[in-house]
Amino acid sequence: MPSHQLIDTYAAEISAEKQASVMGGTSSGTEKRYNVLFNDYPDPDAIRKVAAQIKQHTLDHLDTYLAQAEEQLTANGANVHFAETDQDARETVLNILQQHGVKRLTKSKSMASEEIHLNPYLVKNGIECLESDLGEFIIQLDDDVPSHIVKPIIHKNRREIANTFLKEGIAQDYNDDPETITRRARTHLREKYFQAEAGITGGNFVSAESGRMVLVTNEGNARFGMAPPPVHIALIGIEKLVPRDQDLGVLLNLLGRSATGQQLTVYTQFINGPRSAQQPSGPEHMHVVFMDNGRSDILASNCKEILRCIRCSACQNVCPIYRQSSGHAYRATYGGPVGAVLSPLLAGDKFPELADLPKASTLCGACREVCPVDIPIPDLLLRLRDRAKQEKIKSPGALPMAPFAELATSPKLWRTTMTMSKAMNHLPLHVAPIKPMQAWLGQRTLPRSTGGDFRKWLKKRQD
Amino acid sequence: MNHTQDTPCSSAKHQKVLLMGTCLCDAFYADAAKATVEILEHLGVEVIFPIDQTCCGQPAFNSGDWKSSRKVARHAADVFAGKLPIIVPSGSCAAMHRHGNPLQFEKEDDLPVIEDMGRRTFELTDFIVNELGITSWPGKLDAKIAFHHSCHTRGTGTRAAATTLLNAIDGVQLVEYGQKEQCCGFGGTFCVTFPNISGKMGTLKLDNLLDDQPDFLVSADLSCMMHLGGLAEKQNRPITYRHVAQILLASLKGVTP
Ligand code: SF4
Numbered sequence: 203m204p205s206h207q208l209i210d211t212y213a214a215e216i217s218a219e220k221q222a223s224v225m226g227g228t229s230s231g232t233e234k235r236y237n238v239l240f241n242d243y244p245d246p247d248a249i250r251k252v253a254a255q256i257k258q259h260t261l262d263h264l265d266t267y268l269a270q271a272e273e274q275l276t277a278n279g280a281n282v283h284f285a286e287t288d289q290d291a292r293e294t295v296l297n298i299l300q301q302h303g304v305k306r307l308t309k310s311k312s313m314a315s316e317e318i319h320l321n322p323y324l325v326k327n328g329i330e331c332l333e334s335d336l337g338e339f340i341i342q343l344d345d346d347v348p349s350h351i352v353k354p355i356i357h358k359n360r361r362e363i364a365n366t367f368l369k370e371g372i373a374q375d376y377n378d379d380p381e382t383i384t385r386r387a388r389t390h391l392r393e394k395y396f397q398a399e400a401g402i403t404g405g406n407f408v409s410a411e412s413g414r415m416v417l418v419t420n421e422g423n424a425r426f427g428m429a430p431p432p433v434h435i436a437l438i439g440i441e442k443l444v445p446r447d448q449d450l451g452v453l454l455n456l457l458g459r460s461a462t463g464q465q466l467t468v469y470t471q472f473i474n475g476p477r478s479a480q481q482p483s484g485p486e487h488m489h490v491v492f493m494d495n496g497r498s499d500i501l502a503s504n505c506k507e508i509l510r511c512i513r514c515s516a517c518q519n520v521c522p523i524y525r526q527s528s529g530h531a532y533r534a535t536y537g538g539p540v541g542a543v544l545s546p547l548l549a550g551d552k553f554p555e556l557a558d559l560p561k562a563s564t565l566c567g568a569c570r571e572v573c574p575v576d577i578p579i580p581d582l583l584l585r586l587r588d589r590a591k592q593e594k595i596k597s598p599g600a601l602p603m604a605p606f607a608e609l610a611t612s613p614k615l616w617r618t619t620m621t622m623s624k625a626m627n628h629l630p631l632h633v634a635p636i637k638p639m640q641a642w643l644g645q646r647t648l649p650r651s652t653g654g655d656f657r658k659w660l661k662k663r664q665d
Numbered sequence: 666m667n668h669t670q671d672t673p674c675s676s677a678k679h680q681k682v683l684l685m686g687t688c689l690c691d692a693f694y695a696d697a698a699k700a701t702v703e704i705l706e707h708l709g710v711e712v713i714f715p716i717d718q719t720c721c722g723q724p725a726f727n728s729g730d731w732k733s734s735r736k737v738a739r740h741a742a743d744v745f746a747g748k749l750p751i752i753v754p755s756g757s758c759a760a761m762h763r764h765g766n767p768l769q770f771e772k773e774d775d776l777p778v779i780e781d782m783g784r785r786t787f788e789l790t791d792f793i794v795n796e797l798g799i800t801s802w803p804g805k806l807d808a809k810i811a812f813h814h815s816c817h818t819r820g821t822g823t824r825a826a827a828t829t830l831l832n833a834i835d836g837v838q839l840v841e842y843g844q845k846e847q848c849c850g851f852g853g854t855f856c857v858t859f860p861n862i863s864g865k866m867g868t869l870k871l872d873n874l875l876d877d878q879p880d881f882l883v884s885a886d887l888s889c890m891m892h893l894g895g896l897a898e899k900q901n902r903p904i905t906y907r908h909v910a911q912i913l914l915a916s917l918k919g920v921t922p
Contacts, residue, residue, distance in 0.1 A: 206858065206859070206860065206861070207858050207859055209859065209862070210858070210859040210860065210861050210862050211861075213859075213861050213862045213865070214861040229844075232846075520846065522847055522848050522850065522862075522866045522869075523859070523862055523866075526861075526862045526865050526866065527862060561729075561855075561858065561859075562859065562862075563852070563855070564816065564848050564850060564851065564852025564853075564855045564863075564866075565727060565816070565852065565853075566816035566819075566847075566848030566852070567816055567817075567819045567820075568816070568819075568846050568847070568848065571819060571820070571846070581768055584726070584727070584729070584765075584768060584769075585768075586729075587727070587728065587729025588729045588731045588769070589729075590729055591728070591729040591730050591731070591732075597729075597858075598858065599854075599857060599858035600728060600854070600858065601724070601728065601854055601857075603724065603725035603728050603730035603733040603734070604730070604733050606724060606725055606733065606737075607722070607725055607730075607733035607734070607736045607737050609719075610688075610719040610720045610722065610736075610737045610740065611719070611736055611737060611739075611740040613716070613717035613718075613719060613744075616719045617716075620691045620692055623692050637857075638854075638857040641856075641857035641858070641860040642856065642857055642860075642895075644860055644864075645856075645860055645863065645864035645867070645895075645896055645899060646864075646867075646892060646895030646896045646898070646899050647895045647898040647899050648895060649693045649694075649891055649894065649895065650693070651692055651693055652692070652693055652694065652695035652696070653691065653692050653693075654691075655695035656686060656690060656691065656695040656698040656699060657691070657714075657716070659695065659699055660702070660714055
């Protein structure tokens with residue numbers, strides 16, 4: 203068994219270039235968020251608490267709100283589907299596409315679709331599937347996976363992207379100017395939009411009261427992707443509901459600010475249903491696929507608060523472990539603090555494979571401090587650590603705690619041990635074959651032991 | 666020792682307190698514990714140190730071995746039984762009593778006892794400023810200090826309390842530094858199971874903290890200091906670090922901490 207955790211090994215081996223990209227992108231994200239929130243609101247924390255209540259209330263009454271949303275969406279002319287597992291969700295989407303005879307489509311950024319690996323599945327079934335978000339488009343070209351919820355290519359720099367464009371024939375010459383890169387991608391994508399027979403999107407919120415669905419983007423790609431084709435499919439986790447339209451006021455104000463430091467994202471779409479008779483364009487068919495994929499189990503667990511998440515990425519940006527290791531180190535769709543909770547839970551039976559994720563935290567609490575829906579992430583990480591221990595999942599480098607507890611409940615032995623710890627001052631610790639000691643000394647020196655001195659001093663004063 | 670008949674903390678506000686010395690002070694930082702006793706006494710508080718105390722149980726708790734950590738917490742609850750406030754020179758142990766323990770005892774019958782212990786526990790400077798109401802400090806010390814905001818004091822009264830007291834010392838200059846919200850990378854057993862990340866985080870923290878060349882690195886948590894100080898020494902940029910109590914005491918005595 204290795205003595206270090208996997209994520210630590212990943213951080214030790216990450217290229218300097220990749221780490222610099224991640225560090226730069228996340229640090230600026232944290233700073234922008236802070237500036238805009240504290241500039242705009244006297245007490246952003248109060249708003250976070252309200253947002254948390256809205257989302258928690260929704261989760262506590264999810265059955266009711268799902269039924270209401272279904273009713274409203276249907277009344278608005280949309281077709282509503284429910285998918286229990288990832289397999290169900292993939293098949294549901296494929297069936298819809300086949301029903302409409304779709305052979306090619308564009309897709310805007312959707313973490314839900316990443317979660318169920320929708321793209322490779324559709325491609326395997328003969329459907330051309332083009333990512334229209336610039337970051338996701340580059341990921342697709344590179345055959346890479348996103349490493350961040352909001353900025354999927356946060357781990358890449360513009361030189362790499364320029365090279366990819368050259369290699370893939372998107373560009374005829376090397377140019378790493380961000381504006382040029384964007385323009386080139388746009389030109390390439392524009393043509394594809396018109397060929398698409400369907401547009402797949404995610405969904406940021408759905409109001410149960412009206413069935414109104416909200417989509418936010420900064421590139422307008424979701425909007426554009428929905429204009430030409432006759433079919434729109436929205437793949438949405440069941441936790442994305444809010445009770446009323448007015449709740450969106452609170453959540454949208456927090457989402458843009460927390461995610462990218464914007465007061466509002468450039469495009470905020472409200473979609474009521476398929477195109478109405480009075481509308482000049484838009485898809486004639488709208489399908490909403492509500493996906494469970496393990497969420498009901500999470501709802502029944504002691505980590506249900508994680509379902510409040512609105513995927514803003516503020517916790518990823520502020521997280522020192524994420525910054526050092528990148529999202530890829532987490533080996534799952536969701537990395538960083540949110541992922542360290544959500545990914546092992548979504549893994550279901552495969553929980554043991556990702557049981558190391560909740561350990562990748564100093565429990566510093568920075569994530570909780572920035573989370574717009576006040577998810578007590580450190581508490582949830584701790585609960586998952588407890589679960590891993592109860593399920594007897596091996597953990598690299600873990601120190602045996604039962605002997606420690608024995609010592610810490612035997613006061614006399616404790617005092618003797620403390621006094622004896624002074625002997626350490628005279629031992630060649632750097633050659634001691636004790637792994638944790640070596641892990642400590644590899645990075646740091648150890649202070650001199652003063653074991654027993656304080657108690658002696660106290661006693662002397664009393665005598 | 667039996668403290669059950671002692672004065673409740675509501676009446677005769679805090680004339681007597683129980684000191685929780687912490688395992689780190691027991692093993693490495695005797696001077697910080699002594700300073701804690703001396704400044705409390707200077708404020709007219711009688712300090713009782715229950716000798717059977719050991720550790721708050723945090724190492725086991727953070728590792729996920731809650732069976733072990735509950736055992737340690739129950740021992741602490743016995744040792745610190747009664748109605749007296751429990752004062753601890755560590756934001757992290759205070760957070761364990763106040764927040765960690767109730768979490769791990771959620772489904773246990775003795776939750777009320779554990780919660781009561783949590784409510785009685787105060788980090789030292791939080792206690793001095795927010796319970797005793799003391800915001801001035803009649804000491805003198807000419808020193809540039811970088812105060813490290815330990816993570817377990819996030820959202821607690823300690824951050825403002827400790828800086829209030831330090832700022833009140835004549836001659837002390839608190840330096841500003843970048844990325845205050847970032848953790849130092851200690852994290853308990855994290856520092857040995859994620860040594861690379863821990864080291865990198867600590868190095869970044871040091872870069873920020875030492876930017877303005879402070880004379881002392883000070884914190885309400887010695888665990889962070891032990892990690893950062895050891896890291897700095899290993900990197901050949903040694904820095905003198907102290908617990909905030911040591912600064913307060915030295916300023917009263919007019920000596921170098
Ligand atoms: S857990 Fe909170 S901070 Fe992290 S992505 Fe979700 S909403 Fe944002």
